[in-house]
Amino acid sequence: MKTDYKYDVVIIGGGPGGYVAAIRASQLGLRAAVVEKEKVGGVCLNVGCIPSKSLIHQAGLYRSLSDLETLGISIDRQGFDYGKVFQKSRKAADTLSKGVNFLLKKNKVDLYNSLGTLSGKNEVSLSSGEKLTGKNIIIATGSSPREIPGFAFDEKYILSSTGAIMQEKLPESILIIGGGAIGVEFAYIMASFGVEVTVVEVMDRLLPMEDEEISGELDRAFRKQKIRVKTGTKALSKEIKDGRVSVVLEDSKGEKETLTAAKVLVAVGRRPNSAGLGLESLGIETDRGFIQVGDYYQTSVPGIYAIGDVINTPLLAHVASKEGEIAAEHIAGKNPPKRLDPLSIPSAVYSEPQVASFGYTEWQAKEEGIAYEKASFPFRGAGKSVAEERPDGFIKVLFDPATKEFLGAHCIGANATELIHEILLAKKSELLPEDIASMVHAHPTLSEAVMESMRAVEGWAIHI
């Protein structure tokens, strides 16, 4: 039977879920193919995480010009050309996409540049009509920006995150609908380059999935950066006139207001790319578009797996990659974990200040009736933060009152997205706060704040 199939596994989608699954499968001795209709690397690499990090990096450089001015240097910003910023972000994306191509080749994964659809339990059809047979299939088709009524993307006035990444010119003003990770990052980028930014969030705070204290700190930081934040506010409708967009907003009290901006970015979440794949004919179950999966990310049809944004797990590249590894290892007959532990998945937002977290927030712990205690330490207590003039933010830890087991950690401030991993490693290895508290950390570092937050758990933070 085995020899009847061209591949052991055919993967539809070459994003961070698909290409990682393919390489892992190949490492384990399976014949693997990836079918990708655009460039490999997916949204993350081409129009998501990676180019946005390039933009953010350059936004930081631009912003630091004002710091140089405090040294008496006069800066002429005249020649500034956002087109160059854009090109650098494309270069980063292209370099990495080529890198993925190379990795696939190196691992002997066949890449088909085509749309792939399921034409049978063991068959993927390409647009050319060619059919690939696979003993197993992994669906890793990802997600697309979600629209809201009245704000269909035209990518001229009403931008999706993709449209916003691909802008070659700066607008003079932008209204961002959605205060989640994408909205917050774009607000930071745009405001850094001097664009007038308004963020509209329907929930009562920015980053509503994060801990409330984090949202509060970010709100303060954004207001300092002259970013207008309107929480508890809905965008009802828009009108495009004379090259500008007027948006009617309604706050929680029902009061209406009209704001006008050159562009509107709608970043209210993403929807799974599951339509048109041929799921129905095979009887693969979906729920609100998300493919339903069981252990090891298996769908209702044996031999077909689904991973990443197309299933209902956190829409994060690192989640997709790990799920891809688990599916590939399961196909190869290994014994991977059945699924990811949602409480050990880090999230990261790359605005300035950065936000990073894992595990329970206070509101989740309350909702689930989990007993917890908390401790926190402000970055201004760490010498390095003060020396580098980035003293805002804090590290907050939630822990079990009896055992002091880590329940969650929340970090806002410079380098938060790197610092979180020390605490996550501790949680994963079942270390206790005292283990970090008593470990010598180099001075001066931001990691000292991590150590101090653990001492705060133990009740003996020194620098506060």
Place this chain on the structure above:
Amino acid sequence: MAEKVLMLALSPTMEEGIVARWLKKEGDRVEVGDVICEVETDKATMDYESMSEGILLKILKEEGSSAAIGETIAIIGEEGENIDHLLEGEGNGDKSDVDAPAPKSEAAVPADRPEASDRGRENFDSENKTSRIKASPLARRIAEMNNISLEDISGSGPDGRIVKADVETYLAETSPAKRALGDASAASGKAAVKQPDIKTGPAAVTNYGDIEIPVSAKRRIIAERLAESKYSAPHYYLTVTVAVDNLIQTRKKVNESQPEKVSFNAFLIKFAAEALKKHPMVNASWLGDRILVRKQADIGLAVAQDDGLITPVVHDCGNKGLIAIDRELKPLIERARNNQLMPEEYQNASFTISNLGSFGIEEFTAVINPPGSAILAVGEMKKAPAVGQEGNITVQTQMKLTLSCDHRVIDGAVGAAFLKGLKDIIEDPFKALL
């Protein structure tokens, strides 16, 4: 350099494995990653992949024999190498029962644990055992808090490290009494009744379409508390039928006299508090070496939530009027449903009421909500024929009350006297004044 091939924990709960089939025979060349044998565990048959390369010099566990984690099953080395020094001390496997082909079911019975750990212990230095056992700091702390020794636990983490889950599995599989008695009971442990395992439950096969709901911390707490209550408190149940026509009339009068309607549950709480005053032993807690008789009647009311249940507590009901109780109860119930209660608002009830009357339940028995020692299960109010003293039949509105009591605290006659007192008050609310 020849190396021992040890039995590994191939599944998190595995304690020993049976070598089901050797895929390599003595003298065969083995590469890293080669499957050398198949091992039957408590869960499934798994491939054993070699972590060393060389020649399979000696098979120590024949097909069908079982080996505890850490036991040597074979030796891999170079052609012609002397392995006598490695074989020394392996003989003890022969004199224990591990070589005997064991039926698979036995391997999965947790009662075997003390034995398995005895074997494991041979691998450790006799001095300073605990510190040489690999365990995560969290696992050590939980073990310490529960006063159990890490020596008794087998590790499922990397390199056999003991992790939290191992300690929790151990705790769930052994009752506090058994742990306290230690080896004495373990020796006769086979005869001991095995308690259902809260943590893992009976083995179930998951098919596609089955939904596996991760146990939330809240669900776990509910499970642990109720299981602990039902296993450790010897429950007995008393049921009585109560005529409620007078109560309905009284409630009507009360509600006519003031703007807010007072709920039936507020009446029940008030009346229970009055009855508890007369029968304080029903308002008490078992503390192991003493019984705490509570002064205040802190009465909890079981409230259903979407994902569980919670018992908001009205404190000191004996010293509160009906309307005061009702005014406290209503927002408590509302906030309980929305999961907004603070711990002090739902913990430490001295007595609990659970009312399933609105579901049409006639009568039921409830699990005692610790630290209380009794819970009152309230059934539906409905019209029923009642036979009067002269044998005449009238239509009465009745409900059934069932009291669950912890016999360690409340003897049968005490529980019965309380329930009779409560019945009397409900049937003639005027008695509450007496």
